[in-house]
Amino acid sequence: MLGVSRDGDVVVLELQREERRNALNLDLCRAIDEAARDAVGDGPANGGARAIVITGQGTAFCSGADLGGVYGDEFLEALYGMLHGLTRLPVPIVAAVNGPAIGAGTQLAIACDLRVADERAKFGVPTARNGMAVDAWTIRTLAALSGTGPARRMMLAGELIDRDEALGHGLVDKPGTLDDALAWAHEIATLAPLTLAYNKRVLNGLDDDATIEQGFRDVWASEDVREAATARTEKRTPVFRGR
Template sequence: MITASRHGAVALVEIDRQDRRNALDTEHCHALTAALDGAVDDGARAVVLTGAGTAFCAGADLDGVHSPEFLTALYDTLRTVTELGVPVLAAVNGPAIGAGTQLALAADLRVVGPTARFGLPTAQLGLAVDPWTLRRLALVAGGGAARRVVLACEQVTAEQVPALADRLGDLEVAMAWAAQVAVLAPMTLAYSKRVLNQVLEPDLALGAHAVEHEAAFRACFASADFAEGRAARTEKRAPVFRGR
């Protein structure tokens, strides 16, 4: 489930599926989006997003990741995080893999604990992440680290890639920082967040290669390799990808 609680001007939104390492499925993406919107509607001036237990978010629930409904729900959630009218701090308390890394990247600030690690193992599964995710990863972590994560499928820590952590610490550190942010001028924060997003990450749909990138992204999900990745997981074997 997704839980939300208020702590003064700060809303704490928590993914609580500990039996699935807080992996997301379509239902929980919808619930997370609703919780984030609801926190702002309720007057929160900063939001802390975290995972219950020892994981931040272990990624997509692979039982449903192959459905178009899940992709739509996930990207709606990521868009909500980036466009929310208040700062969002991710308290990355443990593994943030796949969709977990995407959520952490979507946040405005990241407070990272000692057991946290980040990864996008799409090439191990025959999946893909959208161009926005790749761009955001490169902007936050740097181009070299982005290539390690997506081309070599490495999992990295904040110690290895310091740029992934705006601060080191646990949920208590994140909540304290959010409380400091929450007393700042909300209109100024909303304006600054919006402009930073527009200046640093202009709409990819306006880019010269946007159509090509989108087509390549969709082609990954229509490929034989995508089907092979799904079959290999079901059959509990290593996939054999053939590039088609």
């Protein structure tokens, strides 16, 4: 149902319900949430992953919520607990969108921090076509990433947008395959973990002003700041520890 592999500082989560085009059900939502939290562990300083890549098996990233599954509060809690949990993890998450990402598939993609998509990718949240609804976070995040025009077409007209349009509007960050997403994740994994965690929390609006200020000061007081200064003096690439 979910493949988990590690390559150095990068953990890859692969949705493996190819027969259902990787549609999300209760068990898969819970598996993604648990695997992502396990990948981070106690943080990069203690051996946790420094970046995560999420992709789908076969020709679809994720076709949405499994319409053959059981709906209700339990599923919704698992789905949104997983999605919002990804936004709170302290490491960058890259979605390798290897095909259609529809409904909950688009939600999963925008819960990640960055998106790399191949030419088969499509995005949309066609709740108006099935009488369902998504939470306000989904609609606002979609609008923030893609712009209000494309978001309105997706949410109010039930339209899908392809990879190139998504790339033009900023919903997709880079064109490419899983290999491209992995290469980018490995580059990101060499950056300063505390800075990345702080930047992500500010970008995602997770903290109040006092907590943001403390996080800012913690970064400046870190060993990694001193390591960067030493590396500049020694004319070498810094090795960040997340401390």
